[in-house]
Amino acid sequence: MGRTEVVSRALSGDIRAVSRLISLIEDCVPGFEGLYSEIYPFTGKAHVIGITGPPGSGKSTLVDKMAAVCRERGKTVGIVAVDPTSPFTGGALLGDRLRMQRHALDDGVFIRSMGTRGQLGGISRATSGAVDVLDAAGYDYVIIETVGVGQSEVEIASIADTVVLVQVPGLGDDIQVIKAGVMEIGDLFAVNKKDRPGVERVVAEIRIALELSSVASRGGGGTSRIAGSAGHHGVSALGAAGSEREETVDEEAARPCWHPPILQTLAETGEGVGELFDACDEHMRYLAGTGELDDRRYRRARSETMQIASGRIWRGLTDDRGAFAAAEELAWKVARREIDPYSAGNELYEMIVK
Amino acid sequence: MGDSMGTDTGRKIRVLVAKPGLDGHDRGAKVVARALRDAGMEVIYTGLRQTPEQIVAAAIQEDVDVIAMSILSGAHNVLFPKVMDLLREKGVDDILVVGGGIIPDEDIPALKECGIADIFTPGTSTSETVKFIEENVKRRS
Structure with a gap:
């Protein structure tokens, strides 16, 4: 099964293709992002x-x-x-x-x-x-x-x-x-x-x-959810700023509670x-x-996006030989109490982002 | 393989451990499952009294590299070939299939003939099974 074929067959519900596609994503095979982007709209x-x-x-x-x-x-x-x-x-x-x-x-x-x-x-x-x-x-x-x-x-x-x-x-x-x-x-x-x-x-x-x-x-x-929900309510309040604001606030208060x-x-x-x-x-x-469904799916999208970005940063750190060596050296310094972990972390961060 | 198998990304060998047939004794299967786990593999344990149809369906959904079956009841000459037939019927040719249990030596050639890669009888060390699987899995990408 070729990789493009996997996507089209998975979308039509073919069990082997669904199964293989999950493996390709789970194993992060080179190019899996492309496959993911093809299924995501569905x-x-x-x-x-x-x-x-x-x-x-x-x-x-x-x-x-x-x-x-x-x-x-x-x-x-x-x-x-x-x-x-x-x-x-x-x-x-x-x-x-x-x-x-x-x-x-x-x-x-x-x-x-x-x-x-x-x-x-x-x-x-x-x-x-x-x-x-x-x-x-x-x-x-x-x-x-x-x-x-x-x-x-x-x-x-x-x-x-x-x-x-x-x-x-x-x-x-x-x-x-x-x-x-x-x-x-x-x-x-x-x-x-x-x-x-x-x-x-x-x-x-x-x-x-x-x-x-x-x-x-x-x-x-509404009921308390994991950290991040408050931030999102902030965003929707901003979006609704202006003439409709009062109405939105009322609606929010009237939103039935689960x-x-x-x-x-x-x-x-x-x-x-x-x-x-x-x-x-x-x-x-x-x-x-x-409308809570949209809120939740937004929060999922946000946490995923951030996770992928931080994953890439992390990989950048571990793949980059220089940064990896520096991390090891800094870790020894921290272990010997020559510097504290925050200073070491910041030093490493500065080194990677520049 | 090697290094990439032990970390949290990259391919891991996935093995379906199944007990086809009606005997209710799965200690051997559990010992093998545990040994494969300790060798860094992902083991999907499906338990007792599985039909060949259930084993093949599970192997496909789980996208495994290996099916490891154990039979003590004497039904191996029927059930092992049946699993191989079903795999062929579904067009699956990249799964390594191994068997174990109480299997008389004279039955082994015919089982290998039908596509079982190897048969491990009592007394085989688990490290031997692990090594065989690591060296013979068909999918590497």
Whole structure:
């Protein structure tokens, strides 16, 4: 399959081509940017749902059941399942697919496993590329399953339209749910393994935490999202400056607020998964109806653009032999306490940009 | 390969580890999966009781370089060739396929004949399997 052929066949939904294109992007093969730019105009149609939560909370099983619901409703789904890459060997054991193999023969379900390959935010650098390929190939939904997360892996919020945070009974006390981090990115909460003792308590704790956060952010324009949303509201206020300004402010105040629903699921049997899916659809209607969808996609575009630029700067640093040698030398100086890390960093920066 | 395989960019060898057939014993498959992981490969583990159709479909979606199958039940003479047939049917010719498990020596020539690159029977060290895969993957770009 030639590279131009890969693109046209992937756009028509050819499974081998979709699969190969994801690899080309994931491996950053020379010229992959060109392929990406050919598919990008065809993206933006799929509803991208992120599933995140602690290890062992049942994410893969939940995704498996969500895919089944999707198919019952006559929709197609692409799944990107991320598992950790070993920081020591670069290898990975990708086991999410194990729980989804019954969909292997259904052309309406595409499953792709990915290693994090050095990224720490819960997804890999290539995850958004894979999402875009699946979106362009015409899948109605794209579900991303993150690695099992702890407290601060919030990157999923920058690529998904809807983030489902999976919780299970028995993980900690009520202080855990009011901490900053992953708890703040859930658009929906799924309390899984609802047959276990303590499920009501988890639901109550999440509810209280959400009430606290809606009090805290009252007047702030909707639920709190990851850093960057405030900046964007600033931009739209500027854009609306002038005669329409007052009207826009009113509209902003009247914008209905999304209250993250808390659903109980038993992924193993599929109980509650239909309702969870309904809630995801409802969230998409909210996003589209309020204009929040555009805001989110803008934030994704911004973070991606910045990341690509900073990646190039970083590569420039490591590829440039002189800069690399200087970095090593500066690092020794810092380690010997001859200079501080900020001075060293600035010195290196000056050296690269000039 | 070499250096670029260990870092977070560039190509990694992707391997689908699968258990076709009905035997429910996957300790060997898990040991191999772990060894390949430790050798810096990305291993997609699909678990027990996979049909040849499921294995081939998964291999295509995962765009793997290698399919590693293990059978202990004695069904290798049927299931291994079936996987090879399906791959050919789909026009896939760049995946290295290896097998393992309880396979009598006299069956091995026919399996190799149908396209299985090599068969690793009990007693094979995992490093031997790793080395074979590293040296024989068909896709390098």
